[in-house]
Amino acid sequence: MTDAQDPGPVRDERPVRDPAPVRDPEPVRDPEPVRDPGPPREPGPERQPDPVRDPWREAMRLALGEAAKAVPAGDVPVGAVVLDPGGQVLATGYNEREAVGDPTAHAEVLAIRRAAAKLGEWRLPGCTLVVTLEPCVMCAGALVQSRLARVVYGAGDEKAGAAGSLWDLVRDRRLNHRPEVIRGVLEDECSALLTRFFRDR
Numbered sequence: 001m002t003d004a005q006d007p008g009p010v011r012d013e014r015p016v017r018d019p020a021p022v023r024d025p026e027p028v029r030d031p032e033p034v035r036d037p038g039p040p041r042e043p044g045p046e047r048q049p050d051p052v053r054d055p056w057r058e059a060m061r062l063a064l065g066e067a068a069k070a071v072p073a074g075d076v077p078v079g080a081v082v083l084d085p086g087g088q089v090l091a092t093g094y095n096e097r098e099a100v101g102d103p104t105a106h107a108e109v110l111a112i113r114r115a116a117a118k119l120g121e122w123r124l125p126g127c128t129l130v131v132t133l134e135p136c137v138m139c140a141g142a143l144v145q146s147r148l149a150r151v152v153y154g155a156g157d158e159k160a161g162a163a164g165s166l167w168d169l170v171r172d173r174r175l176n177h178r179p180e181v182i183r184g185v186l187e188d189e190c191s192a193l194l195t196r197f198f199r200d201r
């Protein structure tokens with residue numbers, strides 16, 4: 001009887017040791033290879049969520065698509081999209097300065113004109129202009145004149161930007177209307193498009 005009682009505690013320890021090392025590696029090894037291929041598909045946005053810029057990424061991609069349309073005519077690739085207050089696309093535009101020989105045919109001006117034409121109204125309250133490059137003085141002026149609620153841009157323009165870089169016309173306190181400014185949305189993609197254009201020129 002005493003012999004039978006002794007091996008008891010020894011048997012108890014064994015079954016506890018055995019399942020533990022088997023259970024641990026299996027569930028850990030399985031999910032890892034599945035998770036690993038995921039992140040590389042959406043690296044930047046997934047790693048650093050940005051509640052200010054992330055909502056405008058989709059519209060910026062549309063603007064990038066517009067910007068690409070400028071290249072065949074030899075125009076600097078800048079694209080713009082005007083969104084209505086509900087976030088629907090009202091109008092688009094891309095730089096057509098060379099294409100039509102018009103110094104005012106910047107992407108922002110064309111998109112703003114088309115949006116106003118669509119609404120039948122020069123005021124665009126609650127609307128947002130999304131543009132791949134920081135607006136110049138002329139376009140910043142057009143933004144203020146159209147009473148846009150917001151301007152969202154990708155790449156900054158240290159040489160001619162009028163929305164925070166060289167000037168900050170859109171937020172000049174002497175103006176009655178000052179649109180909100182969100183900068184740096186898909187900045188790398190927007191900059192790369194311009195860099196490629198000037199390099200291939």
Ligand SMILES: [Zn+2]
Pocket residue numbers: 106108135136137138139140
């Ligand atoms: Zn401009």
